[in-house]
Amino acid sequence: MTSSLATSISSLNSVAMGDKKADLILKNCNLLSVYTRETLPKIQIAIIHDRIAYVGPDASHTQGPKTTVIDVKNKYVSPGFADPHLHIDQFVLPSEFVKQALLCGVTSLFSDPIDIVSVAGYKGFQEFLKLGEDLPVRIFQVVPGGLPVDAKFSNSNSLTLSQEKSAVKHPHVLGLGEVFSWTKVTLREPKTMKSISSMLELDCIINGHTAGASEKKLNAYVSSGILSCHEPINFDQVLERLRLGMWIMIREGSIRRDLKEIIPHVLSHGTYLNRLMFCSDGLDPLDITKFGHIDHCVRESIKLGLKPIDAITMASKNNFDYYNMGKDLGGIAPGKLADILIFDDLKSIKPNKVFVGGKLVVDNGKIVIPIKKKAISPWFKKTVKLKKFSKNDFAIKSKKKDVLANTISMQTEIITKLGSVELQSKEGQISASLDSDVWKVAAFDRIHGTNQHSIGFLENFGADIGAFASTWSFHENDMIVIGSDDSDMALASNHIIKNQGGLVVVKSGKILASLPLQFAGIVSTDSFEKVSSNFEKINNTIVDLGCKFARPHLIPLFLPFLALPSVRILSGGIVDVKKRSYIQPIN
Structure with missing residues (x-):
């Protein structure tokens, strides 16, 4: 619990005057003063509870038998x-x-x-x-x-x-x-x-x-x-x-x-x-x-x-x-909360020690206090409200043999433009075309359970995979599925439903990489280290299999993002952002 300055002034005043003793003194500080743009040598800082009471050349008057004294040894000290x-x-x-x-x-x-x-x-x-x-x-x-x-x-x-x-x-x-x-x-x-x-x-x-x-x-x-x-x-x-x-x-x-x-x-x-x-x-x-x-x-x-x-x-x-x-x-001054960094030098800018509210939380580059994971309400892990998929859920039908399809053409992982391509239907269905680098892309409402969805075509992705799906996107958080194979798209979607969120890469009926995001479909409940490893595998897998972009996880992240031009896909349809109108997948 952070103290307020209003309730702390009496104890701070008393320590500054030496009438009360500090909890902690940092001595021999090279203080980086953000108030005067100077480095002040041999400074001592006295702290009581979570606030600074004294900053100056000699804090000995604030030292008592229970005061902890840390010799900073002329290292740099900053807020x-x-x-x-x-x-x-x-x-x-x-x-x-x-x-x-x-x-x-x-x-x-x-x-x-x-x-x-x-x-x-x-x-x-x-x-x-x-x-x-x-x-x-x-x-x-x-x-x-x-x-x-x-x-x-x-x-x-x-x-x-x-x-x-x-x-x-x-x-x-x-x-x-x-x-x-x-x-x-x-x-x-x-x-x-x-x-x-x-x-x-x-x-x-x-x-x-x-x-x-x-x-x-x-x-x-x-x-x-x-x-x-x-x-x-x-x-x-x-x-x-x-x-x-x-x-x-x-x-x-x-x-x-x-x-x-x-x-x-x-x-x-x-x-x-x-x-x-x-x-x-x-x-x-x-x-x-x-x-x-x-x-x-x-x-x-x-x-x-x-x-x-x-x-x-x-x-x-x-x-x-x-x-x-x-x-x-x-800053580091009397009355301020004691959030303090200690650096060995001003080149590496890696803190050797970190204090938050006068408590040491990092020492020698390591966390030195327990940080517990908090309990999560069960409903937060049930936000992917979708039923099991089959390959038929990704079908785009046409009675015509040859069709002109509108496409979302990827220029970067983030930037798109409207494209068009001629495709053929077979047995009344239009398929993706890996040879032409034309993919299916689908968006499903996974938050409200409405079954609202849209399916269209995407160009210039390039990876030799069957499907890539994600429940994390700015700021719609539809489930986005990119794929060349309807069965793999269904498998990817069902894997995400099972995990209640995440990213997954599928090829030929096999899951190649997966990053579960169980919390609201956008955050993992796993450790940082495990998430980092899974995230790296997602990107590396897609890039190694030929994707034209270095950070493919950004593609489903930005595909529904209506704050950027030119063409976006949401569960409600494909959108021309500038014209603020829907685009049909087939002309």
Whole structure:
């Protein structure tokens, strides 16, 4: 339980004066001061309970017989890092993810659980909040601000205005998550504007998503009280937003890595850094293992020429200034919560020790406290509401011998365009054509149990497999099945139903790779290590069998994503995003 500053001032004051003794003293610190941009040698830090009482050259007056004293031996000491925007409702449970985050020095996570809400609504949001509590890291949440992506087509759950107001009463819910359909703002869509207005009245933060917006549209968006964005991919976009008073979260994560395109120009331009932060927007298990988390952003920025103190300030203080939490977090100073990192050097930026609320949680690069997996409500493992499939469920029928089919042509794992191809029917059914790299693709409502589904064609996938299926997608969470063989598509679907979610690769009636995602069909209940291994096998299997893209798991993830052009597939049909109309699979 985190103490409040209001109830702590008497004990903090007493320790600072020496009238009461500290619980912990860190001595011989090379303190990285995010308030003055300097490194202060030989500093001592006195802590009582979970807050800092004294920072200065001599804390001996705060030492008593029960005070623990740690000699830092002139190592570097900084505030804990924060990730101001990420989605932790992916891959592993919060209890597993925080172990990896802490090893990277990340002591605060600002989570947008948009896909949990997409699957499980307000009940799911409340349950997910509980999974983030009582962990040795600070997890703050926002109410998802992007659902439904497009009410005309979306099948996802979302929160009502009254549920949003109720949600932000929770002390760890800070406001509204990324409002990524910015056209809803510029067109003043009633529910969106009411939601924003309600959050502003409650003095809540509102996170932004402005990909593709500029000039008058960007001005309209910012004037609506949305003051951050993690979408700029180059310095020109950063500068345009900074000039309008926005805060920028420079993204370096598994979906995109924008740091190298931005930091050098920030330095050459001499841009103020006080509204710049780093964020991941979400990390897959392989990336956090290979690169790290916010520590990676700090390391890379230093390599690109940023001063270590400035990179650390962007990784700590600036985040809490943005979220109006600076009186409690963001620096090492009297009154602040004692979230502290100790580094051997300023090149590796790997913390040797991590304290959260004055408690040692990482020592010598290892977690030193127990982190228990919390019990999960049984209904959360029953969200794939589908009946057993047969190959007939993937049939596309036509009385014509030759047909012109519309296709979803994959340009990258994420970007699509509308294509067309001539196909032949046999015995009244149109099959996929591996020779022409034409696949069937299907989307099934697996949340509401409606049996709503659509089947179409996809081009440019390339892998020599029978089927690839997934229940995790942005932000519809339909079950997506890509395949060249109807029987394998049925097998893949039935395997996912048995697991109640996940990703699976099938060929010739055999399961080649599987990643179970038992929790809401989007998160695994297995260990980080097991999930990482299964995830790696999914991608490697598809790539090794000829897929044209390096990260094939992203294909079903983005195929239903209505916030991107050009063609998407949902359980309700194939959608031309720009025209906001359905496309028939066969002309």
